[in-house]
Amino acid sequence: MKVNLKMLSETLGLSQTTVSRALNGYSDVSEATRKRVVEAAAQLGYQPNPQARQLATGRADAIGIVYPFGASDIGDIRFGEVVSGITERLAEHKLDLLIHSSRPDVELDTYRRLIEGRRVDAMIVARTRVDDPRIRFLQEHNFPFVAYGRTRSRIPYAWFDFDNEAGGRLAVERLVALGHRRIALVHAPLELNFAMQRHRGFVTGLRAAGIEPHPELIIEASLDRIGGYQAVGRLLALDEPPTAVLVDNNVAGVGALRALGDSGWKPGKGMSLIVYDGIPSEIPLTCKVTGVIQPTGTSAGHALADLVVDVLAGKPLEALHSLGAPCLSVGDTDGPPPAATRRRQAAKAG
Amino acid sequence: MKVNLKMLSETLGLSQTTVSRALNGYSDVSEATRKRVVEAAAQLGYQPNPQARQLATGRADAIGIVYPFGASDIGDIRFGEVVSGITERLAEHKLDLLIHSSRPDVELDTYRRLIEGRRVDAMIVARTRVDDPRIRFLQEHNFPFVAYGRTRSRIPYAWFDFDNEAGGRLAVERLVALGHRRIALVHAPLELNFAMQRHRGFVTGLRAAGIEPHPELIIEASLDRIGGYQAVGRLLALDEPPTAVLVDNNVAGVGALRALGDSGWKPGKGMSLIVYDGIPSEIPLTCKVTGVIQPTGTSAGHALADLVVDVLAGKPLEALHSLGAPCLSVGDTDGPPPAATRRRQAAKAG
DNA sequence: ATCGTAATCCGAAGCGCTTTGGATGTAAAC
DNA sequence: GTTTACATCCAAAGCGCTTCGGATTACGAT
Known part of the structure; x- marks a missing residue:
């Protein structure tokens, strides 16, 4: 047969x-x-026969990934895309993707089973945390892996992450190019990796344009709609309000948008708005918000798969880092600062 | 070692x-x-050593699934949940889930590689189409599989699907219990399996309550917001408008909601509204829409995994069918019909 | 004593592939 | 003519597990 x-x-x-x-x-x-x-x-x-070959070679020809069980927030929507990208690229190297899921509390057991059972040659660790026990576990057991997101570790490891800093800079550069000088940042708590990185990009971008960031224009907002709403309210109430604002996440971004709307704002006129990650398209709007857009999940998956292949090929881990470059999606919520402000600033400068 | x-x-x-x-x-x-x-x-x-065991037994101890590449519509959001449910249940039987992806045009090749390469013991076919070449392929090759969604086939096969008919009936029963007699249905084109099934449930439910469905109250709407908007507009313009309307999908549901809003509608008063699948929570609303809610992706995954295990155990395929039971999520958009209408109906009956 | 039976255990032959360590032949180098 | 080198090819030994077909023992039944 x-x-x-x-x-x-x-x-x-x-x-x-x-x-x-x-x-x-x-x-x-x-x-x-x-x-x-x-x-x-x-x-x-x-x-x-793959099993026979695997037995003879000692490889498993498969990569493992553990799905964050029960996680169903907005970030997860992309997960399918990422998986799709990974499998697509892995297939080119005749590698399969073995997907598991587990409750967070027994996640390490799942990892243990997979690696001790030698069902996979390497792991992809999704949703890394700042201090991640899974990473430590894999490093202790000397098991090849790639992290999807950076984490704290003294030992070098391979990772893919989005370039949040570049994204922050990108937004600032856009606004500066439009003529803005008083640019505000509404950011999530800085314990969160992405918030810290985007914040850094914001500051770097401003300094690169010769603008010293103004403390009263950088405010922290809780990671929800209310946070964004209140933050923008405070900015508008300043003696000298900003002419543009960057919100570093799309949850607070929705709130920010509403705050502007409530104060009679016209998109692109008066105050410019850029929202990191954009506004989910399910929310019906009369305007298209300018946003910093992450690369697609598919391209992230490709990058992860490439890293896995490199790790298995024994390349030095120090060199195996990859950053997904964000790009600007220009909508109609940004524009040049209003003439009045420009005149005032010119007077000040003169 | x-x-x-x-x-x-x-x-x-x-x-x-x-x-x-x-x-x-x-x-x-x-x-x-x-x-x-x-x-x-x-x-x-x-x-x-799994490879050695697999070589000796001839099994692969793995199930395959092919991710619908490039599909990123709203239905996909659930895909992660489904996968999670599948792996969770499969793990109890020491089975792994091998996930692949492919562009639709080469999907059959992916299937061929997986089954001829004997990398998996069975397949789960996601997003079945009415006439599905993948199903035919698997049947021809006599390869075990479970379909996620029904399809046309003269040969029996194992499947899981949502019970759309029960869902349609459920909505009608709710409305009838509230006292409605003139109930409208806004449905997607009946070529679509789900639309046909929900339509059937609607009619069955009405008849069971002794109400003969009225043709002018059953209208087809394109599967978008406009469709829902226009359909409800037509219903409102009738000489004798319905007191309640069921929209059979949430895309048109959003349009329906807006049409009602534009005509000065108050949630739960006057016209009752039930939307199949509910309204996505990302859309900010002042009311909570009553909806027919599918079981979670996780439970669908469990059901699929159970079916796979049964298929591999050699149970007769005729018996391996499973329907996910929808349930009603009561919000504030449904209520008893307005008194005026009730009086009119009573007069008519008397 | 002999037989049958049941309960335990084991030798050895695969499963289908890779890989080591030659074997063989042929042409170029001495 | 012998040696060396190279290009091709192959026999056989695994890889770590399962499983078929006995082998062995003990024990009550004949």
């Missing part, structure tokens, strides 16, 4: 050794025989 | 055969030795 190496070699009048080596690209088989072998294999529909 | 069967059997002074059979629960090994074996295995941290 199913044709195996033995049958194939017998019909060819060759040894199993030679057929195997021919198929696996060894150099000690002549081009002529290799051609014969490949053709016969295709014609007979020979497919090597 | 890693302990295998041979080492384990040597330290125990038993043969590999006996140790293997002890661990796998055969009856021809005494309870005493089994206990010894199990204890020693635990103590030495013995983990059987």
Whole structure:
């Protein structure tokens, strides 16, 4: 029924050794025989038995990932895309993706089973935390892995992450180019990695434009709509309000948008608004919000898969870092600062 | 380093055969030795090599699923949940989930590789279409599978699906219980399986309550917001408008909601509204819409996994069907019909 | 004593592949 | 003519597990 190496070699009048080596690209088989072998294999529909190969080579030809069970927040929507990107790229290297899920409290057991059982050659660790026990576990056991998101660790490890700092800078550069000088930042608590990084990008971007960040224009807001609403309210109440504001996440962004709306704001006029990650399209709006957009989940998946392949190839971990570059999606909520402000600033400067 | 069967059997002074059979629960090994074996295995941290076992048994101990590549519509949000549910339940049977993705045009190739390569023991086919080439392919090759969604096929096969008909009936029953008699249905084109099934449930529910469905109250709407908006507009313009309306999908539901709002509607007063699948929570609303809610993705995943296990156990496919029961999520958009209408109806009846 | 039976245990043969360590032949180098 | 080198090919030994077909023992039944 199913044709195996033995049958194939017998019909060819060759040894199993030679057929195997021919198929696996060894150099000690002549081009002529290799051609014969490949053709016969295709014609007979020979497919090597993966289990047998894996047993002989000691590899599993599979990568593991543990799905964050019960996590169903907005960030998760992208997870399917990421998985799709990973599998697509892994397939090119004849690697499978083995997906598991587990409740957070027994997550380490799942990792233990997967790596001690040698069902996978490497792991992808999703949703890294600042101090991540899974990373520590894998490092202790000397098991290859790639982290999706950075974490704290003295030992080098491979990771992919979004370049939040570049994103923050990008937004500032856009606003500066439009002529803004008083630019505000509404940011999530700085314990959160992304908030810290975007904050840094914001400050760097301002300084690069020769603008010293003004403390009263940088305010922290809780990671919800109310937070964004109140923060923008405070900014508008300043003696000298900003002409533009960057909100570093889209949850607070929705609140910010409403706060502006409530004060009779017209998109793109008066105050400019950029929201990191944009506003979810499910929310019906009359305007299209300018946003800093992360690369797609698919491209993140590709990057992760590439890193896995590099790790398995034994490349030095120090070099295996990859940052997803965000880009600007220009809508109609940003524009030049109002003329009045410009005149005032010119007077000040003059 | 890693302990295998041979080492384990040597330290125990038993043969590999006996140790293997002890661990796998055969009856021809005494309870005493089994206990010894199990204890020693635990103590030495013995983990059987999956590849070797798979080679010997001919199984792959894995189930395959192909992710609908590039599909990123609203239905996909649930996909992560489903996967999570599947893996969770499969793990109880020591089965892994192998996930692949592929562009639709080469999807069959992916299936071919997976099943001819014997990397998986069975497949789960997601997003079945009415006439599905993947199902036909698997049936031709006699390969075990479970369909996530029904499809057309003369050969019996195992499937899980949501019980759309029950959902339609559920909504009608609710409205009838509230006292409504003139109930409208806004439905998607009936080529779509779900629309047909929900339509059937609607009609069945009405008849069961002794109400003959009125053709002018059942209207088709395109599967978008506009469709829902226009459909409700037409209903409101009738000489004798309905007192309640069921929209069979949440996309048109959003439009329906707006149409009602534009005509000065107060939630729960005047016209009652039920939307199948509810309204996505991302859309900020002043009211909570009553909806027919599908079971969670996780429970769907559990059901799928259970079916897979049954299929692999060789149970007859005719019996392997499972319907996810929807339930009603009562909000504030439904209520008794207005008094005026009730009087009019009473007069008519008398 | 002999037989049958049941309860335990084991040897050895795979499963289908990779890989080591030659074997063989042929042509270039001495 | 012998040696060396190279290019091809192969036999056989695993990889770690399962399982078939006995082997051994003990024990009550004949």
